[in-house]
Amino acid sequence: MSEIIQWASLTRRQRDELVAEKVMHLQRVLCPSQGQDHNDDNLAYNRDFGYWRCRTCNAHSQSEEDELFQHGMVFDALPRYSESLDAAWLVLQELVKHPRDQDGSLNDALGKFADTMLDEDYHDAFSEIFPAYEVFIMAAKWTPERICIAALKAVGVDLEMQ
Numbered sequence: 001m002s003e004i005i006q007w008a009s010l011t012r013r014q015r016d017e018l019v020a021e022k023v024m025h026l027q028r029v030l031c032p033s034q035g036q037d038h039n040d041d042n043l044a045y046n047r048d049f050g051y052w053r054c055r056t057c058n059a060h061s062q063s064e065e066d067e068l069f070q071h072g073m074v075f076d077a078l079p080r081y082s083e084s085l086d087a088a089w090l091v092l093q094e095l096v097k098h099p100r101d102q103d104g105s106l107n108d109a110l111g112k113f114a115d116t117m118l119d120e121d122y123h124d125a126f127s128e129i130f131p132a133y134e135v136f137i138m139a140a141k142w143t144p145e146r147i148c149i150a151a152l153k154a155v156g157v158d159l160e161m162q
Ligand SMILES: [Zn+2]
Pocket: 031, 032, 033, 034, 054, 055, 056, 057, 058, 059, 071, 072
């Protein structure tokens, strides 16, 4: 059973990272701040805890002296999928890239995505008496967040919305 993720508790960055990993299949690379010292703007000093924290990967040192600590893996470039329609459109394009499976049946993820997006507007994804112009009325209400949530559910991520 997969882990249930509380959407509301994720930061914007965590939401975008989830989409990058699960839907877009982007690969993480070693944080570019690895090996750099505190003169680099990417490192912030935390007075309360006495360590350096990386603004890019969020890794932190064990002590004040330890500037060359181990950084984490990050996405090279992380589009703001959940906030920008430009970026969310890439998610939509990824889902329609292979609309059918090899046996000709509808791609499962695309089918689930359509179900979620259309059902929120009380339409059946597989209706044959659907007036085509309705798609524009619905699409005008799509937000980057809605596209991301439907895409994550479509690829099997267990999201809880509350
Ligand atoms: Zn880092």
